[in-house]
Amino acid sequence: MAKKHQKNTDMQMLADLANVSRSTVSRALSDSPLVNEKTRAKIRALAAEHNYVVNEAARSLRLQQSNIVSVVLMLDPESEQHISDPFFLEMIGHLADNLAGAGFDLLLVHEPISRATDFLASRAYRQSAGIIFIGQGQAHKELNKLAQGNVPIVVWGAKLAGKKYRLVGSDNVAGGRLAASYLIEHGRKRLAFFGDRGLPELKARYEGFVKAHEDLGLAVDDNLMLPVPFDTEQAEVMIGAFLDRHPRIDGIVCCSDLIAMSTMALLNARGMRVPEDVAVIGYDDISIAARANPPLTTVSQDIRSGGQMLVKTLLQSMEKGSARDHVMKVKLVKRGSTP
């Protein structure tokens, strides 16, 4: 039913159908107050009827901005492996929901950000209206460099000296402290810490772990700190060897639920009972934690709010050019793996 045959763009078609110009269609669809109420309604109806959607490429080109937010998943620095911890999927899920709610699409970047300049030059970077980094990895400097660029970034992680980027994260010091305090208060005296302090978040947890010892007048044995990677296979080799070297520990604070579950399996294989002989605490409270055997006591991060806050903070940076950091609370969820 088209009337004239101007340029053959979709929007022009709509315009012809409505007997108006492209300008009016564009304005109607973006709710400009300049167009008449009835005209807008007519155009809207036609658009819906004909499944019209603006061409994002054209729109982005013209507006010099995109509807895409990139989410960068850090790699495990030790193993250079992708991290498949369910925690990250849950986080991504929440990010996707919140971004969709704000009209953005989520572009997933699954590569190492080894050099900031590389990333600055990447298409993912140039294409994005903003970027969310999940985990700082060992890229603190690179992130600082990226923060200088003109694409707003927000990072999930721990506060580091000289940080120039917006940060959202949970209170890792409190998390480590909660876990260790709980074990010490229940009479455990030789606590191990499983996690790589090379990662800022885990370093903070270790600080909390140490503080708990200080609070309660117990000495920390540095030999009981084991820098396990996120990669399960490698982690298990290290943990197995560690358990053989240190059979007398009576409590372990792990930096992820997955590590905790591996640890429990290895303890089990060695005839050490959880929690009677050794108590184990995980981190994150992923959904399987409650179904572990025994159910895993763990430090819970509120991922839902975390994801929400990341998006909120990013949107603020994009709109107002500024935003504040946010530290989320953590809590200890007590289950069967501890006394």
Next chain:
Amino acid sequence: MAKKHQKNTDMQMLADLANVSRSTVSRALSDSPLVNEKTRAKIRALAAEHNYVVNEAARSLRLQQSNIVSVVLMLDPESEQHISDPFFLEMIGHLADNLAGAGFDLLLVHEPISRATDFLASRAYRQSAGIIFIGQGQAHKELNKLAQGNVPIVVWGAKLAGKKYRLVGSDNVAGGRLAASYLIEHGRKRLAFFGDRGLPELKARYEGFVKAHEDLGLAVDDNLMLPVPFDTEQAEVMIGAFLDRHPRIDGIVCCSDLIAMSTMALLNARGMRVPEDVAVIGYDDISIAARANPPLTTVSQDIRSGGQMLVKTLLQSMEKGSARDHVMKVKLVKRGSTP
């Protein structure tokens, strides 16, 4: 150091620096045989030096195609919840890797595809060079409709009658059969099946489950089929009630490792030993399966190859306009949760 001040585009800047026209720069960067070897080298060097990257919006607009592939995660049809099974994160990770290798970015869509027309009209759809659906959910008809569109799609799932879309998936019938056969051959006689046959993949697994019974001359008790959702909380309520109703089962085939772990925890709480009283088999072989207590026997899908094949198939559809379906093999990984 710019020389003239033409239009202020990035590419024009490069052109000025190299003393050539934009045309030549464009051709040099896309390796057109039309440009002189030296010219190309010079331009390439300048581009690298100045961190030049083409504007994807402009490029997409002009070429009428994008560098984005959308990946759609199906929702749990029962609970309408996002699925946070680690299986999916691993899959997404592999997809991201393979797509990146082919020069595509991964756009994650985390919404229900309730009506095909809605999705046809969505920005995610219009923006994509191709789409990968992980799981068919109950959207078979919608997928068929989408397959008619001009954006190539590939689906991870099970073969359904009247399917019009490209399919990659594992052999679910074989998977269900393997699991049930193994249990029956080890003397188990009253097997339950935990999974919602409303999902095509799970329906196929149930078929295999039934075939195994037929093969080995055992009757299937339809009452022992429990349609559990992926949502853990809801699943556990159903499973708990089921176990109370049917205390005499001696083997359970579960449709995910997560369900299997929940099941083991619930069996445990009822004083039923795994595998002595009840043997449990999971599905997917996610990395935690081996660390469950007892370690979980499970049907392994080769996710890595699966992801690779999904991307390969999609690329073929995009380039040649046609491609073939692929069925991946599965295997049973035997661990402590079965005799």
Next chain:
DNA sequence: CGCCTTGCTGCAATCGATTGCATTATTGTC
């Protein structure tokens, strides 16, 4: 020396939506 071929390079139109400014339609006022 003139003409043709080959090899590069540049010009300018094009992709589809947005928006400042100009223009037209509508309403109100005296």
Next chain:
DNA sequence: GACAATAATGCAATCGATTGCAGCAAGGCG
């Protein structure tokens, strides 16, 4: 009825990269 004020619409330039076609230079051939 004339004119101003206001509301609604249209015109045309613009975003940045690509590419068909035209143009130019260098070299080969007779």
